[in-house]
Amino acid sequence: MSQPDMPTPPWERPRKRPAPTRVPLTRDRIVDAAFVVLDRDGYERLSMRQVAAELGVVVSALYVHVNNKDELLELMYNTLFDDVELPEPDPANWQDQVKDFARAGRRRLLAHRDMARVSMGHVPFTPELLPHVEKLLALFRAGGLPAPVMAIAGDLLSTYMEGFTMEESMWAERYREMDAGSWETIRDEIQKYFSSLPPDRFPNLVSIAELMVDESNDYRFELGLDIIIRGLASYAEKPEHPGHPGQQEKPAEPQT
Amino acid sequence: MSQPDMPTPPWERPRKRPAPTRVPLTRDRIVDAAFVVLDRDGYERLSMRQVAAELGVVVSALYVHVNNKDELLELMYNTLFDDVELPEPDPANWQDQVKDFARAGRRRLLAHRDMARVSMGHVPFTPELLPHVEKLLALFRAGGLPAPVMAIAGDLLSTYMEGFTMEESMWAERYREMDAGSWETIRDEIQKYFSSLPPDRFPNLVSIAELMVDESNDYRFELGLDIIIRGLASYAEKPEHPGHPGQQEKPAEPQT
DNA sequence: GCATCCATGTGAACAGTGTTCATAGAACCC
DNA sequence: GGGTTCTATGAACACTGTTCACATGGATGC
Known part of the structure; x- marks a missing residue:
């Protein structure tokens, strides 16, 4: 139709979308666009129309490559451990390796806004x-x-992993919508709320209120991880390393 | 206007909705209706319009008593531990008491279809x-x-608690939509899928496939509970009962 | 070179969603 | 009886996921 080497005559109106620019739609491009929308607008506003708009395309075009929204969410979920390296299992270090696995999972879940909500309700059997x-x-x-x-x-x-990061991002989201102040502000609010409870009816909650502001999420996550690992290690049938028998019954010192 | 002791004359047509029958709308009635819809139609179809229809009322009527759908879901979440009795803490039995707490929670979460999805994303700070x-x-x-x-x-x-029951009800839901066969059928499907994986690349998954059909959800839940309790007990600063020192370091026998 | 075909993108439509608002109605107090 | 307050109504708005007949464009076969 058009000669590539010829200058376009002035009366010929340029096409709205130039042909060679039009990269074909693929599942990967759709997933990428979905992440852009998710990070910008959050889970609630992640709609097929928004994803299509991000790609400069009409909604129904997506359905050629993706059966429905659930499938798109599953494709997003599938990228959770992309490029996460898998170390060789080391019996002497299995506890740390498991922790690293969980840490990587949390990092990935926090990498995209509301990613925990996407992962929730999916099962890693793909x-x-x-x-x-x-x-x-x-x-x-x-x-x-x-x-x-x-x-x-x-x-x-x-x-x-999912529950903890879910809660983390929930607070982050709640903080986002009450635009006032910084993260410390909302944390003070929470602490003030707990401290204001009647101490005779809620002695333990009140006593813990301080910790909620003192301790970072990272620390709390690690502590929960330790608890799980200790529980698991107590079931180990043989010492995890020939040279260190019984270590699983006496884990590292409590981080009190 | 109308005399209560007088018989209604035959020419007086009965009102379309007899006045005394018309119970006033309350938050509690709305929550009850929401549970009816949830149990019948599931989380995806739980809409304000369906709840209103269940009450024989128009949608906007709900918004007089409830600010928005999120608030309604929170009201449903709030009923989670209604009528669950709270035993006095017994230092000698705290592990069993914690387990009972978790069991009660799971029972309540499974009592209503998709209740785990409702609870997810809420925080028990009400x-x-x-x-x-x-x-x-x-x-x-x-x-x-x-x-x-x-x-x-x-x-x-x-x-x-929430994650486990969430997964349980997810499978229940998936089983519901593929109407074919019984619960054993879908469990066989899962087991067949895992068994069909290449054993050289997935040795552990294949070896565990049998367990997934052999063990009941109840057993798996209890085992997870034990793991958590053991991990927690390993942090106990003092023996939980003066007469039984060290019990937290040697929990019950592994259920292998 | 031409015709055909097939997959990809289009636009309109359907049935449904949460939420708002002016209006009608009943109930209650003065 | 009159007036005020509160509740329920119906219509509307701006969305949502999904479907489907249709156009369009590039590759293939002749």
Whole structure:
């Protein structure tokens, strides 16, 4: 139709969208656009129309590549552990390796706004995520955990990961909408609320109120991780390292 | 206007909605209706219009009593521990008492279809739920847990409760929509899927596949609970009962 | 070179959603 | 009886996910 080497005559109106610029729509591009919308507008406003608009395309075009919104969310969930390296299970270090796994998961969940809500209600049984589950189980096996414990340990760890980051991002979201002040402001608000409770009816809540402002989320996450690991280690059938028998019964010192 | 003791004359047509029958709309009635809709139609179809229809009322009528849908969901969440009794903390039995707390929570979450999804994303810091949180903390204190551990233990336990039941009801929902066969059918499907994985790349997943059909959800929940309790107990500063020192370091036998 | 085909993107439509608001109505107090 | 207050109504707005007949454009076959 148009000669590439010829200058376009002035009367010929330029096409609205120049042909060569028009990169074809793919699942990957849709997922990328969905992340852009998610990070900018949050989970509530993540709609098929917004994703389409981000790509400069009409809604129904998406449905050629994606069956429905749920499938798109699943594709997003599938990228959770992309480029997360999987270390060889080391029986002497399995506890730290499991912790690293959980830390990487949390980091990825916090990397995108509301990503925890996307992951919630999904199960890592896709070809992309199964290898990571397998690797986690290998760590448990290296630690000498009996099979039934292995079978529940994965759930336990991932529900903690997701639940904890979910709560984190919930507060972040709540802070975002009450635009006033900084993160410290809202934390003071929370602490003030707990401190204002009648101490005779809520002695423990009041006494813990201070901790909620003193301790960082990182510290709280690590502590919960330690609790889980200790519980798991107490089930280890054999010492996780030949040279250090019984270590799983006497874990690291409590971080009081 | 109308005399209560007089018989109604035959020419007086009855009102379309007899006046005394018309019970006034209240928050409680709205919440009850919402649960009816939730149990019948599930979380996805729980809409303000459906709730209104259940009450024989128009949508906008609800907004007189409830600010928005989120608030309605929060009211539903608030009923989670209604009529759950709170036992006095017994230092000798704190582990069982904590387990009972979690069991009650799971039972309540499973009592209504998709209730786990409603609870997800809410935080038990309402006047109705705070007493239960306080009681849980009292159990931890009775167990001699240091304050920082107490502060995270509640989150750990409730994320496990919610995450576990969430997964349970997810499978239940997936089973509901693929109407074919019984619960055993879908469990066989899952097991077949895991067994069909290449054993050289997924040795641990394949080896665990059998457990997923052999073990009941109840058993798996209890095992996860044990793991958490053991981890918590390992932080106890003093024996939870003067007469039984060291029990927290040697919990019950592993259920292998 | 031409015709055909197929997949990709279009625009309109459908059925539904949460939420708001002026209006009608009942109930209550003075 | 009159007036005020509160509740329920119906219509409307701006969205949502999803479907479908239609155009369009690039590759393929002849």
